[in-house]
Amino acid sequence: MSNSATGNLPVLTPESNLQRYMDEIRQFPMLEPDQEYMLARRWREDEDRDAAHQLVTSHLRLVAKIAMGYKGYGLPVAELISEGNVGMMQAVKRFDPEKGFRLATYAMWWIRASIQEYILHSWSLVKMGTTAAQKKLFFNLRRIKGRLQAFEEGDLHPENVKKIAEELDVPEQDVVSMNRRLAGADNSLNAPLKANGDGDGEWMDWLEDETDNQEAVYAESEELTLRRELLAEAMEHLNTREREILTQRRLVDPVQTLEELSQVYNISRERVRQIEARAFEKLQKAMRNLALEKNLV
Secondary structure, three states: OOHHHHOOOOOOOOOOOHHHHHHHHOOOOOOOHHHHHHHHHHHHHHOOHHHHHHHHHOOHHHHHHHHHOOHHHOOOHHHHHHHHHHHHHHHHHHOOHHHOOOHHHHHHHHHHHHHHHHHHHHOOOOOOOOOHHHHHHHHHHHHHHHHHOOOOOOOOOHHHHHHHHHHHOOOHHHHHHHHHHHHOOOOOOOOEOOOOOOOOOEHHHHOOOOOOOHHHHHHHHHHHHHHHHHHHHHHOOOOHHHHHHHHHHHOOOOOOOHHHHHHHHOOOHHHHHHHHHHHHHHHHHHHHHHHHHOOOO
16 A cells, blocks of 8 residues: 555654654544444445545554554664554555454554564664574563563573573573674674774675675565465454454564453453464464465465
């Protein structure tokens, strides 16, 4: 969905005031379920740009709230919100009101995915791994360290390393390595090789250009887009409760506990676990089938 399809959205720039932006987006009214449904139908069936604009702007507060949760990665809040808004527009573009769930539930994944993808591509300390486990470690290490009050400088205490590794189901060495990466400081590539700055050039002179060619970059971008679209389509095969429980258990940070969800839905923790497991199996099956239909495997 292009900007022209959603009208002029409020823009937060590094030079503008965050509070002013928040005050501005609060002016957009929240939508009742029936209003949201009718607007979504107008956009889906008639490509009504005004309807799309109302759907996006009514959720800008949600985008800002999610984006603020990623402030700890050292990137400008304005850019995080901007990327989240892109994800919001993608969610509106693909949202089907006939599935019976609210746009916010569907859009949450798109917003987070857009912000996280931006963070991973912007992180300057090291090229991060692309496996699900590495991404999970990257986006959860700070939160868990805060909960454990693991504020020591340098390497983590072995006891804390073990706890984090067990909670995230990753090797202990991965925890140590990631913590060192996140704790490191960016060094200027223009720094002289010798401390006194005399001779031998700069660090940049000794770096090998390992940048992917444009074809590889484009191919990777296309693959990420396809995976996101597959997941979004597959989520539509779940019923409302399955989708919401799976989202709260696996797609948000921090995740909700079985106990918290059991109180929300007035069911036992074991029942929540069963619904989560069943929803995940259905999601995997749906993604495999969709991949086959689209000749992606």
